Amino acid sequence: MTMTDFGRVIAPVLTPFGASGEIDAGRFIDHAKGLLAQGCTALAPFGTTSEANSLSVAERKVLLISLLAAGVDPAHLMPGTGLCSAAETADLTKQAVDLGCGGVLMLPPFYYKGVSDEGLFRHFAHVIERVGDHRLRVYLYHIPPFTQIGFSIPLIERLRREFPGVVVGLKDSSGNWAHTKSLIDALPGFRVYSGSEVALLDNVRLGGAGCISATANVNARMLRQIADAADAALADGLQQRATAIRTEIQRWPLISANKAIIAHVRKDAAWALTRAPLDALPAADAKALIAKLEGELGLSLAA
């Protein structure tokens, strides 16, 4: 069995919008290519950070095709495909597999609460069987702050056992390093990504897969340096800086703050726009954030 190695630094790609809320495919493609050039080892379009849950199924499909048509290698893509509806999840996932994507990042069906492991297993089994393609690689997306529900270790073990080589990893956006650590410890060979670079070094030192992080959109170079550092002291120093930068950015609404930074870097105000229900970061807040990042925190925000 061959399997794409997505590497250790994955960005959930921000989605730029026009003034009427329409997707701006040109800016999206430029940004995605730029992230790979800056050191991201792979991209996760249609993540939480991508405002993907404000996109329609049709919008996602068209945008993924646009990205590939622009020359991005699908082996480096792990698009988000998990929706509340199993049929729509399978539909998006099948497209990703057919286009050669190295994997997909799959949310649990996130409307109903208090659901059982048995119910979640049946949902994922149904989606995987409906896609029915041995090339499928599923990364489970554990993000209780948004979904309330999530993946227990027994559920993950059952999915791995029933779908070996298909259910291969997980993104842990619980925001709790002890939880990520328990997954890495309990699930040898499973690719456990941290949902933030704050735990990047701890993750890779313990044998985890790396991070899939919102702020890889604005700090990819540094994250890649951490992941690649041969010297432990150097890595620790870079991790400290990256953690300080992330901590500052997440003091603000994370998606809007990332977009405000990109708007500044690219001298392109349109980048700051978000789709409802999210709001753009107010200009004064953006100015304060950027001053802090470029000043005290020493982040180089040149394009």
Added chain:
Amino acid sequence: MTMTDFGRVIAPVLTPFGASGEIDAGRFIDHAKGLLAQGCTALAPFGTTSEANSLSVAERKVLLISLLAAGVDPAHLMPGTGLCSAAETADLTKQAVDLGCGGVLMLPPFYYKGVSDEGLFRHFAHVIERVGDHRLRVYLYHIPPFTQIGFSIPLIERLRREFPGVVVGLKDSSGNWAHTKSLIDALPGFRVYSGSEVALLDNVRLGGAGCISATANVNARMLRQIADAADAALADGLQQRATAIRTEIQRWPLISANKAIIAHVRKDAAWALTRAPLDALPAADAKALIAKLEGELGLSLAA
């Protein structure tokens, strides 16, 4: 301006599935017609109770057409159309309006958390403008136990002010009567439905619109008697009984329990099936629930 009066007892119609999870349109139509015959004044297909958030957009569209093709009057329908994507919400809403539905029940975009009133306003404004039809009647769906986010009174006031005659009501599934009361008090002329019949009598006595309740699927006759009772003491007595029945049913997973009751009433085991991620009520639990309802609580569960 004319406006459908949906009356006081609305059922969010259960959706029956086959063994492979496919929608069973025949059983759905039979049940929907039965609810109107038993006293429901209107129906809200595609509510939370309908497992609608496990259906695809395409499945909802086909099922709504099937219901109308079977002769159900669209003026009595308030289908749920609120999804995370504004484009898909507008698409479903436009279908409902085009088919003559008396209104729609609209969830807020429920993936992102901590969103602002401004962001939610922009979302709803975008959907309403995209539908662009003066026949549209929107009932807001406030259900924080599932969505976390919800509708503040200032947001509702702004939506009513900007879209008079279009944003006309709300279903309050906060589970908190004090909250429902505050809405009825603050928003004269707004049609505030309680999300449970436990508050039916309080609701209508205070000038509210009635209830849209999961358990109207199994207790429609009694709820209609409460709503129509000319005598206050009679109404109080019925309300007490209905509250006791609801309280018992909601000790169990509400959707599965409702389906188990219908399976019993119709002597049709297939009715008990749910779509993942929900589980059917275990047979022993169903037996205990039904014994309690038919015994101590005196609910008549004949077909």
